[in-house]
Amino acid sequence: MSEPVLSVRDLRVEFVTRRGxxxxxxxxxxxxxxxxxxxxxxxxxxxxxVTGSAVIGLIDxxxxxxGGEVRLGGQRIDNLSPEAMRRVRGKRIGMIFQDPLTSxxxxxxxxxxxxxxxxxxxxxxxxxxxxxxxxxLAEVGIPAPERRIDGYPHEFSGGMRQRxxxxxxxxxxxxxxxxxxxxxxxxxxxxxxxxxxLKRLGREHGTAIMLVTHDMGVIAETADRVAVMYSGRIxxxxxxxxxxxxxLHPYAKGLMGAIPTLVQSSDDRLVxxxxxxxxxxxxxxxxxxxxRCPHAWDRCSRDRPDPIQHAxxxxxxxxxxxxxPTAKAHMIHTHAPLEEGVAS
Amino acid sequence: xxxxxxxxxxxxxxxxxxxxxxxxxxxxxxGDPIASIVGQDATLKDRQELSRALGLDDPMPVQFARxxxxxxxxxxxxxxxxxxPVAALLGERLPATIELALLSALLALVVGxxxxxxxxxxxxxxxxxxxxxxxxxxxSLPTFLIGIGLIYIFSVELRWLPSFGxxxxxxxxxxxxxxxxxxxxxxxxxxxxxxxxxxxxxxxRLVRSEMLEVMRTEYVRFARARGIPDRVIHFRHAxxxxxxxxxxxxxxxxxxxxxxxxxxxTVFNWPGLGAxxxxxxxxxxxxxxxxxxxxxxLVFVVVNLLTDLVYLMLDPRLRSASAAPAR
Numbered sequence: 150m151s152e153p154v155l156s157v158r159d160l161r162v163e164f165v166t167r168r169g170x171x172x173x174x175x176x177x178x179x180x181x182x183x184x185x186x187x188x189x190x191x192x193x194x195x196x197x198x199v200t201g202s203a204v205i206g207l208i209d210x211x212x213x214x215x216g217g218e219v220r221l222g223g224q225r226i227d228n229l230s231p232e233a234m235r236r237v238r239g240k241r242i243g244m245i246f247q248d249p250l251t252s253x254x255x256x257x258x259x260x261x262x263x264x265x266x267x268x269x270x271x272x273x274x275x276x277x278x279x280x281x282x283x284x285x286l287a288e289v290g291i292p293a294p295e296r297r298i299d300g301y302p303h304e305f306s307g308g309m310r311q312r313x314x315x316x317x318x319x320x321x322x323x324x325x326x327x328x329x330x331x332x333x334x335x336x337x338x339x340x341x342x343x344x345x346x347l348k349r350l351g352r353e354h355g356t357a358i359m360l361v362t363h364d365m366g367v368i369a370e371t372a373d374r375v376a377v378m379y380s381g382r383i384x385x386x387x388x389x390x391x392x393x394x395x396x397l398h399p400y401a402k403g404l405m406g407a408i409p410t411l412v413q414s415s416d417d418r419l420v421x422x423x424x425x426x427x428x429x430x431x432x433x434x435x436x437x438x439x440x441r442c443p444h445a446w447d448r449c450s451r452d453r454p455d456p457i458q459h460a461x462x463x464x465x466x467x468x469x470x471x472x473x474p475t476a477k478a479h480m481i482h483t484h485a486p487l488e489e490g491v492a493s
Numbered sequence: 494x495x496x497x498x499x500x501x502x503x504x505x506x507x508x509x510x511x512x513x514x515x516x517x518x519x520x521x522x523x524g525d526p527i528a529s530i531v532g533q534d535a536t537l538k539d540r541q542e543l544s545r546a547l548g549l550d551d552p553m554p555v556q557f558a559r560x561x562x563x564x565x566x567x568x569x570x571x572x573x574x575x576x577x578p579v580a581a582l583l584g585e586r587l588p589a590t591i592e593l594a595l596l597s598a599l600l601a602l603v604v605g606x607x608x609x610x611x612x613x614x615x616x617x618x619x620x621x622x623x624x625x626x627x628x629x630x631x632x633s634l635p636t637f638l639i640g641i642g643l644i645y646i647f648s649v650e651l652r653w654l655p656s657f658g659x660x661x662x663x664x665x666x667x668x669x670x671x672x673x674x675x676x677x678x679x680x681x682x683x684x685x686x687x688x689x690x691x692x693x694x695x696x697x698r699l700v701r702s703e704m705l706e707v708m709r710t711e712y713v714r715f716a717r718a719r720g721i722p723d724r725v726i727h728f729r730h731a732x733x734x735x736x737x738x739x740x741x742x743x744x745x746x747x748x749x750x751x752x753x754x755x756x757x758x759t760v761f762n763w764p765g766l767g768a769x770x771x772x773x774x775x776x777x778x779x780x781x782x783x784x785x786x787x788x789x790x791l792v793f794v795v796v797n798l799l800t801d802l803v804y805l806m807l808d809p810r811l812r813s814a815s816a817a818p819a820r
Contacts, residue, residue, distance in 0.1 A: 205718060239720030246718075251711040256733050256808060265729075266719045301809040317719060 152223050153180035154324050154357035155204065160217035160227075162196075162203050162381075164429075171429040173199045173212065175381045178456070181325065181357040186348070188372030188389065189361045190404070192426050196381040197361045201327040203227075204359070205242050206234040222324060240270045243318030247330040249310035253302035259286075259313050260298035263320065270321035285316040290346060308339035315346065325357045326350075332367060344371050365404070369393050377401045380426060380437035387462035397464045399442045436467070444468055444479045494805065494812050501801045505794045510561075512790030516783035517560045521553075523779050564787065570780040574773070579784045582769065588669045589659055590758070590765035594751040596685045601692035601750070602743065608693075609700025614727055616705065625701075631694030640687040640760035647683060655680050657762035688757045692746050699742055703735040710734075737807055744800035745793075752789040 162174035174196045181187045189197045202208050204219055206226070219227040226237055238244075246252040254262060263282035267273055273281060279298070286294035289312040302310060311331065318326055328347060332340040348371055351358045360372055368375050369389060376386040377398065385398040396402045403422035424441040427433060433440055439449035448467055456463045457470060470476050527540050527549070544550055548559060563569070569579035608628075612621040648656035660676030662669040671677025707713060708731055716726050755767035762768070766785065773781035805811055 207714065207718060235717075235720050235722065237720070238718055244715070244718035246711055246715050248711060252715045254712040254716070254730050254734070255810060256737075257730075258809075265721065265725070269719070269721055269725075303810050314715070317715070320719070 151183070153182050154185075154222060155181040155359070156218075156220040156223075157200075157204065158218040158220075160200070160203060160219065161215040162199055162208060163213055163215040165211045165213070168430060172215075172432070173381050173429060174203065175432075176217070177378075177381070177383055178217075179376055179383065179386060181359055183324075183357055184351060184355040185374065186351055186358040186360055186372045188368035188375040189359060189378060190363060190365060190368055190375060191378035192363065194426060194429070195378040197363075197378055198329050199381075200378070201244070201329050201359060201361050204325075205238055205244050205327055207238075207244075236270075239266060239318075239323070240321045241323050241325065243320075243323040243326045245311075245314055245318050245326065245328040245331045248334045249307055249314050250334070252314050253310060255302055258299055258301055259305070263298070263313075263317060266317055266320040281320075282316075285319055286313070288350075289313070289316045289319070290342075291316075307335055308342060311335060311339075311343055312346065315343075315350070319350065319354075322354060323356065325359065327359045327361070329361045330363070331360070332364065333362070340367070347371065365393070377404060380432050381429070382437065382465060383456065383463075384438065384466070385462055385464045386456075387460075387464075391461050397459060397462050397469060398438075398466050399444055399468075400438045401464075436465070446475070446479050448473070448475075497805070497811065498801075501798055505798055508794050509787075509790060512787055513561055513564060514557065516786045516790075517557050519779055519783050519786070523777065523782075569784040569787075572773075572778055572781050574776050574778045574781075579780045582781060583766065583784055583788065584667065586764060586766045586769045589671075589763060590751065590754055590767065592670060592672070593681070593684055593688060593757070593763060593765060594747075594754055596681060597688040597692070597754075598747045598750050600685060600689040601696055601746075604689075605693045605696030606700055609697040610704060610727065610732065612697070613701045613704035613708070624697075628694040628697055631690050632698070634690075636687060636691060636756045637760050639690050640683070640757060643683045643687060644760075653679075654683055656683075659764060684757050684761045684763055687760070688750060688754055692750055695746060696739070696743055700735060700739055703738055704731055707731045707734045733807065737804070740800055740803050740807065744796050744803075748793045748796035751792045751796075 157180070158178050160174055160177045161172065164171045164173055177196070177200060179187065189200065191197050199208070199212070203214055206229070208214060214227055217227070218225060221237065221241060226234065229237065253259070257265075260279065260282055263285060264275065264278040267278040267281050268275075271278070271281075283294045283298055286298060291297050291309060291312055297305075302313070305313060315331075326347075331347065332343050335343060344367055347358060347360070350356060360368070362368060372389045374387060375389045375392045377384045377392065377396075377400065379400050385392060385396060385401045392401060393405055396405050400422070407421065422441055427437060427440075433450065435448075435450040435452055436442070436445070436454050439445040442449065452467065454465045454467050454470075456465045459469045467473060468476050468480050527544055527547075531539060531543060548556060551559075567580050569583070571577065572579055572582055575582065608624055612624055615621040644656045647654045655676065658680060659671045660678075660680035661674040662671050662677055663673040671681055713726060713730055716730050721730070754763075754765060755771060757763065758765045758767035759771055766788065769781065770785045772778075773785070
């Protein structure tokens, strides 16, 4: 495989507060190849969105990137000057936000916002930029773009607005698109359209996509690989099929077990993970998941697990540490259910 | 959009009607007009004749209709005190007040907007903090104190600027202006600054807080994520959204600058409408007071109409829907 479009190494993001430093992201590493879709899943507060913001350089004070490297096409971008980073944003990395109703400036025509973005990153004339804007609107599937380009955001439906947002992210044909919960605010029927649009665009332009979501259905349908995040770390990362069907990390197992399916018999209950993810101010030492983990032993509360390559997965769990002779003993329980409960 | 404008106009007309009624009531409840006109030794018969001649015997609705018809034609009655048409009295004083108020409004708006944007963008800068602290003085100090302080420094101590009056004025048709002579311009400086000071600090603080609010919105974040330069984000995306709520407050404030220049005019002995009103109150000159009341009402109504129009220009959501303003 050639050089990845995005390469993140040991990324750490901190928020400085009165009560001390909170580690929102603590040592996250992943790559995204050209044309690949990486899904990033996890509960609220697991650090999914912060990772996206850190990559595009939009961490606002009191947050800051405390360490690690972000490389885009081999070039390091986490230490660029604000002006140089601004030129990267929109030009080489596009970003799609969660709520299309609030992502567009309500006072300017859709075309004005598109032309402004196009002219920020290219030398096109007014007429040229307008022509390109119409092409972009057509590409993201907006009917009658020559007419709709002069509409205001409030004249578009939610799904159509999200298409406009995607067109805005595509203005300069970026190498990478970060989509932060792009379908969460949309109707289910519209969600499918937006997802297939993203897939098509990634395929046709070879754009790498980082898809942040808490919706496993979207991930299973869209992503090539998936990273499961927990407490600001990646618990497990690997090809989507393997991670969804045979997850290794106990948290990933719990997460996949909690997805309802239509073929489930009425006797099968959804698996719940007991407890909840710790707050950033109270992340336990060792493995952050150990208080909720049915396999945990004394080592888990002491040593922080490093990611281990296991088949096609990379998993941060001592259970898969081949150098620890005691690990296998704890693995015995793997097939026992975590804990069964009624999904509410 | 037409419906929106029509509704604004109808509302304006209703407000003016109510104000006119209150002004009209003053004639009945503030003193006895007959007693104000005739002398102490007038007979009862004289009084009754005068009352009939002035139409004071007619039923109230008839009198109110006549009052309205006259007012609409610019006939606001005679001043009890000076025996001259009230409209002429107001006309003489109007240019002084309008000149003072418009210059103050312009100063407050331009400087207030600039400082507001500056303090919002450089939120943690030293100069921004100094400006914000200084603006507390502007918000909390009473106008007359600022005026007297300015007079003490620039007239008494430094002897740079005159402490009272308009200086030499130039007559242009029925309008008089102090802008064309040096003494007129010098006379304007302190009253304009005094009158503008409170509005300026208010607009500045309002613009700053609204701007900070807008800078936190998703569309500003999205604009940053598209690599739009900060300058464009601040002055194109953020400022225009800031203006929507700011216009409301500013409109009302500018109305009150024109209407209530009374204190400033008194401090600087400025020959404007406010000073005329204060004199009229002292001698219970009801026609002048009533006319002043209607003038103030008119100013507010016109400013409000203009505010509505600015809304339409700023916010496309109002143009397409005939709905009332969202906020």
